[in-house]
Amino acid sequence: MWHPEAFDTDRFVLNCRGRLLDCRPGLPGGAHVMGILNVTPDSFWDGGRYQTVDAALKRVETMLEEGAAIIDVGGESTRPRGRTYGRGAEPVSPDEERRRVLPVIEAIAQRFPEAIISVDTYKPEVARDALEAGAHLINDQTGLRLYPEMAEVAARYGAPLVLMHSVGRPGEMPHELHYDDVVAEVRQSLAASVARAHAAGVRQVVLDPGFGFGKTAAENLQLINNVDALLSLGYPVLVGISRKSTIGQVLGTPEQPVPPEGRLYGTLGVTAVAVLRGATLVRAHDVRPTVEMLRLLAATLAQPRTELHAV
Numbered sequence: 482m483w484h485p486e487a488f489d490t491d492r493f494v495l496n497c498r499g500r501l502l503d504c505r506p507g508l509p510g511g512a513h514v515m516g517i518l519n520v521t522p523d524s525f526w527d528g529g530r531y532q533t534v535d536a537a538l539k540r541v542e543t544m545l546e547e548g549a550a551i552i553d554v555g556g557e558s559t560r561p562r563g564r565t566y567g568r569g570a571e572p573v574s575p576d577e578e579r580r581r582v583l584p585v586i587e588a589i590a591q592r593f594p595e596a597i598i599s600v601d602t603y604k605p606e607v608a609r610d611a612l613e614a615g616a617h618l619i620n621d622q623t624g625l626r627l628y629p630e631m632a633e634v635a636a637r638y639g640a641p642l643v644l645m646h647s648v649g650r651p652g653e654m655p656h657e658l659h660y661d662d663v664v665a666e667v668r669q670s671l672a673a674s675v676a677r678a679h680a681a682g683v684r685q686v687v688l689d690p691g692f693g694f695g696k697t698a699a700e701n702l703q704l705i706n707n708v709d710a711l712l713s714l715g716y717p718v719l720v721g722i723s724r725k726s727t728i729g730q731v732l733g734t735p736e737q738p739v740p741p742e743g744r745l746y747g748t749l750g751v752t753a754v755a756v757l758r759g760a761t762l763v764r765a766h767d768v769r770p771t772v773e774m775l776r777l778l779a780a781t782l783a784q785p786r787t788e789l790h791a792v
Contacts (some may be wrong), residue, residue, distance in 0.1 A: 483507030483759060490716035492760055493717055493761075495641045496572070497617035500597050502762040504717035507537035512756045513772050515599060515764040516549035517723065520581045523560050538592055538737075539754060540778045545596060549619075552589060553764060554611075555601030556581035557649040559622050559694075572651070578607045581613050590615025598705060601645070603651060605631045612638045622694075623647055624674040631683035643719055644674040645689035658695040664707045667691070672714055687717045687762060693725040698735070701727040707753055708758035719762035720755040722748050749774045 483506035493505040508657060510774075520531055531537040541552050541598040557573040582600060589598055600611035603623040608631060612619070619635050620643040627650065636641040646667045648658055653763060661667050671688050678686050688711050690704040704711075712720050724726070729738030739747075745767055752763055753774060765771040 485772050489715065492715055495618070495687070495717070496573045496639070497597050497641055498612075498639055500617055502597065503631045506712070506759045506761055508761070509779055509783065511775040511782075512566075512761045512763050513550035514548060514768055514775070515551040515719070515762055515765060516544035516547075516768045517550055518544070518554050518585070519659065520554060520585050521557050521559070527786065531585075532581070534584050541589050541593060544592060547769035549743075549768045550730050551597045551599050551762075552593075553587055553599040553601050553620055554582050554589070554616070554755065555620075556607070556787050557602065557651065559647075561667060575604050575606050578602060578604065579610055582607065582673055583610055585769050586611050586614040586616050603631065605634045609634045609638075612640055615691055616640070619643065621645065621787060622651065622691075624691075625677050626670065626674075629677055629681070629707045630658055632678045632683050635678070636682035639684070641681050641685040641687060642678055643687040643689055643695075644671060644678065645694070646670050646674075646691035646722075647694040649695070659702060660696075663696060663700040663703055665708050667704060668711055668714065671711065675714065675716065687719050688714060689719045689721060692720060693727060697763050698730045699728040702731070702751070705755045706758065707737060708755050710757040718755075719764060720752065720760045721764035723766045724748055 482598040485505035485507045488505040490627050495504055510759045514664060519529060520537055531540050540565040562616050586598055589596055598616045599614040599618045600608055601620040603621050605628050608619045618641040621631050622645045624644040624646055625631055638776060667690050675686055690711060708718050722749045724744040726738060728744040732739040732747050751769060752771065756775065756778060763771055
């Protein structure tokens with residue numbers, strides 16, 4: 482069992498521009514859910530569903546009612562290339578990404594002032610304008626590799642910064658890459674990203690192992706089973722597992738994976754392991770099932786264990 486008092490509150494209680502979010506492992510709620518809102522035409526699961534402001538607001542209302550702690554707004558798919566997704570996502574210009582996300586962020590901030598809003602982008606200019614529009618934190622799926630100046634934006638606005646491990650450029654990220662030791666190499670890469678962020682003045686960071694980005698199915702699951710190795714760096718860990726191809730490959734085969742609509746229960750199982758290993762932020766499409774699973778997981782772990790003695 483994790484004990485919240487063992488974790489530094491300056492690092493684990495995120496100050497999202499005045500909104501506090503306690504991300505210490507071992508809290509009664511287990512973990513916070515980051516609801517995914519893709520305002521894109523081509524995301525692998527929900528692309529095209531929420532491209533209008535009205536549709537996006539209805540989805541946000543539902544996710545908040547279901548228990549989402551954060552709404553993560555993304556205007557560019559980072560679907561990797563490879564056997565599963567083919568060519569990968571098409572690149573999006575900063576202007577087009579702004580056109581997609583800024584009206585939605587502004588509307589969420591106005592309609593749901595209690596909501597914590599994350600902007601899912603690796604472009605510093607988009608992040609800056611999103612923070613001006615009302616976002617509270619930045620989710621950089623390149624971990625500052627492409628644009629280190631993203632850290633300066635986060636520092637200037639006092640926003641926490643999610644640093645995800647990945648390789649290549651969004652839309653061109655390989656689906657698999659060779660690692661000698663995936664856990665050690667991802668941990669080392671994230672430590673370097675943290676150092677860049679701190680050097681720019683970022684006060685709070687969150688680490689994301691990058692499930693599904695440049696790893697085999699086995700490596701993805703190995704990272705989840707070793708989330709505590711990333712947690713040992715001393716920062717909250719976020720996982721994004723929701724309906725990804727690894728789930729489909731394990732439930733089916735690499736040649737015939739189960740399609741995304743059949744991956745919910747597998748997603749919940751892997752998510753439970755991640756939280757047991759110390760993850761406290763879960764990025765999910767399916768908010769209510771994830772919240773309910775986490776509540777029952779936490780409630781069960783809160784009950785005493787009985788030692789049986791041999792007779």
